[in-house]
Amino acid sequence: MSNQEQAEKILEGLDPSQRRAATALEGPVRIIAGAGAGKTRTITSRIAYACAQEAWDPSRTLAVTFSVKAAGELRSRLSALGVPQAVKAATFHSAALHQLRRAWPEITDGYFPQVAEDLRPYMSRAFQQVTAQEDPDPVQLRDLLEEVGWAKVSLIAPDDYTRVCAASHRTPPAGLEPDQMSDVMEAFEREKSYHAAMDFNDILLMTCHVLEDFEEAAAIIRRSVGWLTVDEYQDVSPLQHRLLDLWLGENRSVCVVGDPAQTIYSFAGASSYYLLDFDHEFSPIAADVELGTDYRSTPQVVACANHILATSPERSDYLRLSSQRERGPKVNMMKYEDDETEAAGVVRRIQYLISRGAQAGQCAVLTRINAQQSVICQALKQAGIHYRVRTDSGWQRSITAAQLAQLDDAELLETLRGQGPGLVTVSTIHASKGLEFDHVFLVGCSEGLMPFGSPAAGPLLEEERRLMYVAVTRAADSLHISFAERKNQAGGPRRSPSRFLQG
Ligand SMILES: Nc1ncnc2c1ncn2[C@@H]1O[C@H](COP(=O)(O)OP(=O)(O)OP(=O)(O)O)[C@@H](O)[C@H]1O
Numbered sequence: 061m062s063n064q065e066q067a068e069k070i071l072e073g074l075d076p077s078q079r080r081a082a083t084a085l086e087g088p089v090r091i092i093a094g095a096g097a098g099k100t101r102t103i104t105s106r107i108a109y110a111c112a113q114e115a116w117d118p119s120r121t122l123a124v125t126f127s128v129k130a131a132g133e134l135r136s137r138l139s140a141l142g143v144p145q146a147v148k149a150a151t152f153h154s155a156a157l158h159q160l161r162r163a164w165p166e167i168t169d170g171y172f173p174q175v176a177e178d179l180r181p182y183m184s185r186a187f188q189q190v191t192a193q194e195d196p197d198p199v200q201l202r203d204l205l206e207e208v209g210w211a212k213v214s215l216i217a218p219d220d221y222t223r224v225c226a227a228s229h230r231t232p233p234a235g236l237e238p239d240q241m242s243d244v245m246e247a248f249e250r251e252k253s254y255h256a257a258m259d260f261n262d263i264l265l266m267t268c269h270v271l272e273d274f275e276e277a278a279a280i281i282r283r284s285v286g287w288l289t290v291d292e293y294q295d296v297s298p299l300q301h302r303l304l305d306l307w308l309g310e311n312r313s314v315c316v317v318g319d320p321a322q323t324i325y326s327f328a329g330a331s332s333y334y335l336l337d338f339d340h341e342f343s344p345i346a347a348d349v350e351l352g353t354d355y356r357s358t359p360q361v362v363a364c365a366n367h368i369l370a371t372s373p374e375r376s377d378y379l380r381l382s383s384q385r386e387r388g389p390k391v392n393m394m395k396y397e398d399d400e401t402e403a404a405g406v407v408r409r410i411q412y413l414i415s416r417g418a419q420a421g422q423c424a425v426l427t428r429i430n431a432q433q434s435v436i437c438q439a440l441k442q443a444g445i446h447y448r449v450r451t452d453s454g455w456q457r458s459i460t461a462a463q464l465a466q467l468d469d470a471e472l473l474e475t476l477r478g479q480g481p482g483l484v485t486v487s488t489i490h491a492s493k494g495l496e497f498d499h500v501f502l503v504g505c506s507e508g509l510m511p512f513g514s515p516a517a518g519p520l521l522e523e524e525r526r527l528m529y530v531a532v533t534r535a536a537d538s539l540h541i542s543f544a545e546r547k548n549q550a551g552g553p554r555r556s557p558s559r560f561l562q563g
Pocket residue numbers: 073074075078093094095096097098099100101102354355356493494495533
C-alpha cells in the first residue's frame with residue numbers, strides 16, 4: 061500500500077469534523093470535543109496521518125496528557141494505527157523528567173535529585189520548624205501538601221503567597237496565618253534540597269528553569285518537540301502552560317484538545333482559560349474544530365447531560381452534544397429511604413442487568429466521595445458480585461490473586477486494563493474520567509453530596525456541575541440516578557434531591 065493510500069485509510073473511520081481536525085497538520089489547531097465525541101480517536105488519527113504522509117518526523121513528535129492511564133491509552137491507540145514507535149506519548153511529568161535527565165550532566169556536576177514518593181516527612185519537619193508545634197496530624201499534613209502543590213502549579217512563589225491570600229480571601233490550611241504558610245513553603249523546599257529530593261511539580265519547574273536559562277540544553281529539548289499534541293487541555297495549570305510555552309518557543313506546531321465542560325480539577329490549579337483563550341494566544345490559528353457528536357451515549361443520556369449544563373452561567377463555553385445512537389432506555393431516577401437501601405437497590409438492579417446478559421465489567425457505580433463507597437461495596441459483597449474500587453491511587457480488587465489466576469489470558473488482560481467482564485467498578489467520579497461503561501449508577505444525587513457541600517452560586521458550584529456532567533457522560537446505554545433521603549435508619553437530616561436534577 062502506498063503512503064498516500066495508507067494515510068487515506070487512517071481517515072476512514074472519522075466524521076467530517078474529526079477529519080478536518082486530523083488533516084490540519086501545520087500551525088496551531090484547537091479541538092473542542094464534547095464527551096464521547098472521539099477526541100482520542102481524532103488526535104491519534106491526526107498523528108498517524110501526519111506520519112503516514114511523512115509530514116512530521118516521528119522522532120520529534122510528542123503527545124502529552126495528564127494521567128499514566130491516558131498516556132498508555134494513547135500509546136496503544138497509536139500503535140494500533142501503525143504509528144512508528146519513535147512517536148512519544150507520555151504524561152507531562154514523564155516527558156519533562158526524561159528531558160531533565162538528559163540535560164542534567166550538561167548543566168551541573170551535582171547528583172540528579174530523587175523524585176520523592178512520600179513528601180510527608182519533609183512537610184512535617186517544615187511545619188515543626190516554623191510553628192515549633194508537634195507533628196501536624198495526617199489531615200493537616202495532607203492539606204499542607206495540597207496547598208504547596210496548588211501554589212506551585214499556580215506559579216505562586218512563597219514570597220507572593222501572603223499577597224495572593226489577601227487578594228483572593230484564601231485561608232491557609234492547618235490554622236496557619238498566610239505568612240506562616242509562606243515560611244512553611246520555604247522550609248519545605250529547603251528540606252527537600254537538603255535531602256536531594258524533588259516533588260512532582262519540581263520536575264516541571266526545573267525543566268522550565270533549564271529551558272529559560274540554559275540555551276544549549278533548551279535548544280536540544282526544543283528540537284525534540286517538533287510537533288506537540290496536548291490532550292485534556294482544559295485541565296492545564298499555569299505551570300504546565302508555562303512549560304508548553306517554553307517547549308514551543310517560536311514553534312507553532314501545536315494541537316490542543318479538550319472540553320471546557322470537563323474541567324474537574326480547578327481546586328488543584330487546573331483552568332479551562334487556556335483552552336478558551338487559545339485562539340487569541342496563538343492567533344491566527346490554522347484550524348478551530350468543534351466535535352459535538354456523542355458516539356458513546358444514547359439520546360436519553362445525552363439529553364440528561366445537556367440538561368445539567370443548560371442552567372450554568374458558563375453554558376456559552378460548553379458544547380451542546382447530540383447523540384449519534386439509537387434511542388435507549390429512559391434515564392432511571394430513584395429515591396431511597398437511606399444509604400443502605402439505596403445500595404441494595406442499586407445492587408438488585410445490577411443483578412437484574414447481569415441476568416439479562418449485561419457484563420459485570422460494563423457496570424459502574426459512581427460516587428462523589430470515597431466515603432460513599434463502603435456501603436456499596438458491602439452490598440455487592442453480600443450479593444456475591446465481584447467488584448473493584450477505583451481510587452486515584454489505583455485499583456483495589458475484591459477478587460483474590462487465586463481467583464485472578466483462574467481467569468483466562470484475555471479476561472486477565474481485560475481485567476488488568478480495567479475492562480474485564482467479571483468485575484463491577486465502584487469509582488469516584490474523578491477517577492472515572494475518560495472511562496466508559498454500558499450501565500452507570502450515579503448514587504448520592506442529593507444536595508450536600510452532589511453538589512458536594514451545596515455551595516452558593518459561583519465557581520465551586522460550577523465545578524460540581526461539571527463533575528455531574530462527567531459522571532453522566534460515562535454511560536453508554538443506561539443511566540441510573542439515585543439518592544437516599546437519609547443517611548441511615550437512625551435519622552439524620554432529611555436530604556433533598558440535587559438541584560442539578562430539577563426542571
Ligand atoms: N467517527 C466515529 N464513528 C464511530 N464511532 C466513533 C467515532 N468517533 C468516536 N467513536 C466512538 O465513540 C467513543 C468515544 O470515543 P473516544 O474514546 O475517542 O472519546 P473521547 O472523546 O476521548 O471521550 P471522553 O472525552 O468522553 O472520555 C468510542 O467508543 C469511539 O470508538
